[in-house]
Amino acid sequence: MSVVSIFFTALFYISLIIFLVGMARKIYQYWITPAPLKIPTAPTPLTQTGVVMRLAREVVLFESLFKSNKWTWLFGWLFHIGLALVLVRHLRYFWLDDLPEIFLFMQPFKYAAFAMVIGLFGLMGRRIFVERIRYISAPSDYMMLVLLLTIGVSGMIMTFTSNHTDVIMVKEFASGLVTFNWVNLPTEVHFLLHVLMVFVLMVIFPISKLLHVPGIFFSPTRNQVDDSRKKRHISPWALKQEQDHEMKLNQILGQDDSEGK
């Protein structure tokens, strides 16, 4: 194996571990963060099914964003749907056996890359030209877009220009990562850049705003059922809080006249 291949193979596992451990820690943190009160935002679903539907609409269609701003929605949605389709198509590289027929149908998904990159340019344009959004943007917000653009454009160069990379080699390298049979990878600069940037993306995922992916599922204004009068919602945090603070509070206020201690 070449030095470059060893380097990239090692980098893959390192980034993967950082990604998985980082995400697990964050999701655990979100999981244990108390939501002591019922705070769903209108229009609120009155049933659990309603909540699932609401979250599904948010995740698939970006419902709230659509209500808010059609341009941001258009570019944002184009990017995300494009990314999703392209990612699904990438599964072929990690598939160990012969590709099932379904992958044939996924072939056109490669054109989703255009949606993805157009979306990204749109979002970048907004960030630069709309004054309100420029005001709220930090350097990392631009860098994130540049990073994603680099991944998208380098991938497109390999797919749609004459700079094809050796797909068979890619497949052997990728499935080798899964089965721990490490082999050399192609060394075209587009390919290396593409893969390197994906690793960077994985590493920064758990420490950046990319956490919006798991975050949406933990958003109490979106994931709560509006049934506060029917069920008593009491979190362990609140119970402990009540016990711990009741005494202290009474000392501060210098009186003791409430029920239910």
Place this chain on the structure above:
Amino acid sequence: MDACVKCGACTDKCHYFLGSSDPKNMPVARQDLFRSVYRRHFTFAGKYFPKLVGAKDLNDEMLDDWYNYFHQCSQCRRCSVFCPYGIDTAEISMAAREVLDTVGIGQKYCNQILGKAITIGNNLGLPEPALRDTLLDLEEEIEEETGVAVKYPLDQKGSEILLITPSADFFAEPHIDGLIGYGKVFHQDGVRWTMSSYAAEGANFGMFIGSYDIMRKAALRIRKAALDLEVSRVMVGECGHAWRVAYSFWNTLTGVGAGASDEFGIKLQKQLDSRYPQPQHIIEYTYDLIQRGKLEFDKSKNDHRVVTFHDSCNVARATNMGGIPNGQFILPREVIKAVCNNYVDMERSTIMESTFCCGGGGGILTDDLMEIRIKGAMPRMQALKEVEKSNAVDTLVAICAICKSQFSKVLPKFNFEPDMIVSAHQLVSEAIIMDKPEISDSEIEADTAKIKEETKETETSK
């Protein structure tokens, strides 16, 4: 805190930003005051690459900004409707205010009011005798005007309904006309109801300062009143955040609700009548009576008005009424339409879940903040101007004490009449047909004779 992608969806949704054009009033920028500190001290990226991700230290300057801008948020949650992740700036401003309170730079207005609410039982600091007196005056006034003895019972044990209403209803204009309306509706239904001098406050400013403990402390007075007065129903008057606290939080905080499996909750819930929603909003109650044909109205009494309804932010975005989807938008409108003939809505993007805040909510209803209150009212006023032009609207209905106070102050600044803001139950009160006590002539004669005799007796005994 982590999920915001700075998409900018919320940037043009805040009424304070629209009214003031101050970029720090964009919801995401307001959150960023808090988020930048969170990033600096609690995240990897912020600890090691602060400049890159906009992380900042918590210092005096930052605290000043917090104090300023978290008191330019009325916690109306309009931004959270539009956020793709449902990030709620209200929650963040509550948290920031709690931090400010902890480091000793709390806001005078809220904290003074809470002191009164927790020691005396209402935000005005009204002791029991004063309250009793006020209510007696009100009874006299109504009887003089209508000839009907509408009662305002206080601390009557064994009543069916305990009414918890914002204390502004006892004094302020136009709030008191709403209270008159509640009384008339109760009277017509013939239900036994009472208020409590111990818990004469629906509003709970504990929510505004983000303190679970204080909010609970204030709410527990209502639990105690309900238990002491042995009522089977708890009802809430017209007040925005009071209804939010009651509808969404009371079950958690005090057990006023249903479905408890713990001792604390069950104790109260055994006493409460499970056939009714607990707590119930006065609008739900009146709506129900209207549906059952128990109330009669002379709608023409409100014919001189063209009415529109301002969805109060806390009711609209954080509660429900009637247990049907979007009931909080439907029920008040149905009640209003049942008592008046001329009703129009303002523009769709400024009502219901997208309603603009009055500009005075969330604990900033103090004269010190008048400037921002006027700026924050601007978007609502613009929408009102439009229906004034197109439909000659001259009456604005709200079901929130803060909205009513705020509007009566800011309406003149936008060339409206200050008295165009009314309670929903004021319209009810004006149109309701009261049953006059039926007394025959002979009975009156007998009464007069009796009184004459009594006077004679007293005179002779002298």
